[in-house]
Amino acid sequence: MKQVTLVALAALCATSIVWAQTGADFDLKIVPAATVLKAPVGETAGGTIDCSVTLDARVAGVQGWSFGLKIEPAAGATMNISSVAMSQASLTAACGKALGFVDTAYFASTDLTTPVLPKVPADGTVVAGLADCAAVTQGVVVDMMQVCSLGVTAGLRVLDITVDVSGTAGETAAVAGRVVFTNDVGNPPTSTVIVFGGGSIPPEVTASAVITIEPKICTPAAQFTIAIGGGGGATDAEAVSLVTLNLDSDPANPNTAAIQGWSYGLCIKDPAMLDILSATTSGTDSGTFKGGLGPDFNTITVFPGQGVTHGVVIDLMATVTLPAQNDWTDLAVTYKILMTADGQATSVVPCDKALGTPATANVMVVGGNSFPASTSEGIDPADECCDPTSCNAAGTFVYLPGTKAFAGSANGDGKLDIADGIFILNYLYRSGRPLPCEKAGDVNGDCVLDSSDAVYIIYYQFLDGPAPAQGLGCVLFNSDTCPNLTCDVAECG
Secondary structure (H helix, E strand, O other), X not given: OHHHHHHXXXXXXXXXXXXXXXXXXXXXXXXXXXXXXXXXXXXXXXXXXXXXXXXXXXXXXXXXXXXXXXXXXXXXXXXXXXXXXXXXXXXXXXXXXXXOEEXXXXXXXXXXXXXXXXXXXXXXXXXXXXXXXXXXXXEEXXXXXXXXXXXXXXXXXXXXXXXXXXXXXXXXXXXXXXXXXXXXXXXXXXXXXXXXXXXXXXXOEEEOEEEEEEEOOOEOOOOEEEEEOOEEEOOOOEEXXXXXXXXXXXXXXXXXXEEEEEEEEEEEOOOOOEEEEEEEXXXXXXXXXXXXXXXXXXXXXXXXXXXXXXXXXXOOOOOOOEEOOOOEEEEEEEEEEOOOOOOOEEEEEEXXXXXXXXXXXXXXXXXXXXXXXXXXXXOOHHHHEOOHHHOOEOEEEEEOOEEEEEOOOOOOOOOOXXXXXXXXXXXXXXXXXXXXXXXXXXXXXXXXXXXXXXXXXXXXXXXXXXXXOXXXXXXXXXXXXXXXXOEOOOOOO
């Protein structure tokens, strides 16, 4: 009798546990929740969108789930689920072993009751190339023996699909379609529920995905465009990049005019990640005017933490001009990397009337008249511009880890002398010790460690040869500089 009472009590407790949980403990979401496609007004906007169904469980003990999913295209738009797969992330989500039961099916738009056979494999294999798929269902039992259940989890991907969308861009943004949860697909229809404690609980949140088509307001093509070189480095490294001007950038309207000058500004998007140290026309095409003297008017103004402006009048008497052309290098700019961690990046963009007093305009001068440059920032010309080839190009700067070592110190003693040349020769030809920093030993900068580096050091020391190509003293060697050479030393100060 006592045993029966304990069993009954356990059953009662189990029942109370089931109903202590509500739909508020569980969410099913489709991510990304919102996607925007763009095209010029009246043109077709199309895209392929990778979506996932994710499960949030704020309590441990989920025994399974099921749901239906379907597409709902808006009038005038088309949608299709072109691939379906059980997400790899969920295959061993409980107890590190395979799920006890998985049934994932997909349905053609003409019949939302009978699944297309064969069904989607339970091992995560992608079923791709579907020409007509309008709905998907999934049913999962975590463990048929109910030994394992799902723990507390957030954003567990349980289904991956690809949705193809196409529609015409109107004057204003409009919804092209949705991917929604449904209880109306299959026979019998598959319910959207979470199984917990033997009971089925509809999740409180079943968030759909919305695809919107917006008119693309693009920057028109311009004759004058500015292309900014990028770079990278470790913290406090210096990166030099060129600013290139295109003075005949619109192929639809060739420019045959003679250029008399130009002005423009460059702005750093995130001053916490990048600073500007200096700028010069030395070594650029602009530095070759008038036999290397440069333009008559050549004003470079650096705004620390902000950017730089450049104003050029080739010849104040207007007798020397430049034929309209592209890929004209104008300015070499030195930046300081302030980024401190992998993954950090920022951009330098053309900025019109943003720096200086009065503010410098982005224009080129023809016949005494100014013609404006492209107004795009150039971060994503393919999205910003009607013709990306006739748009500005921003410079992207990224953090690159590196190591500081003494340039030329092949033996790693922090000095550059004849011993380093001998050390290289011993390593190459007499089985000597490896260089602690091969990058430092590559003094001629050709990314090859060979006898020419030993000779280079001896010439520098005794025969008035040039200094190491990397510079003198403690130098930062970026990871992307000569990646075939090693550098594993305690950093110099």
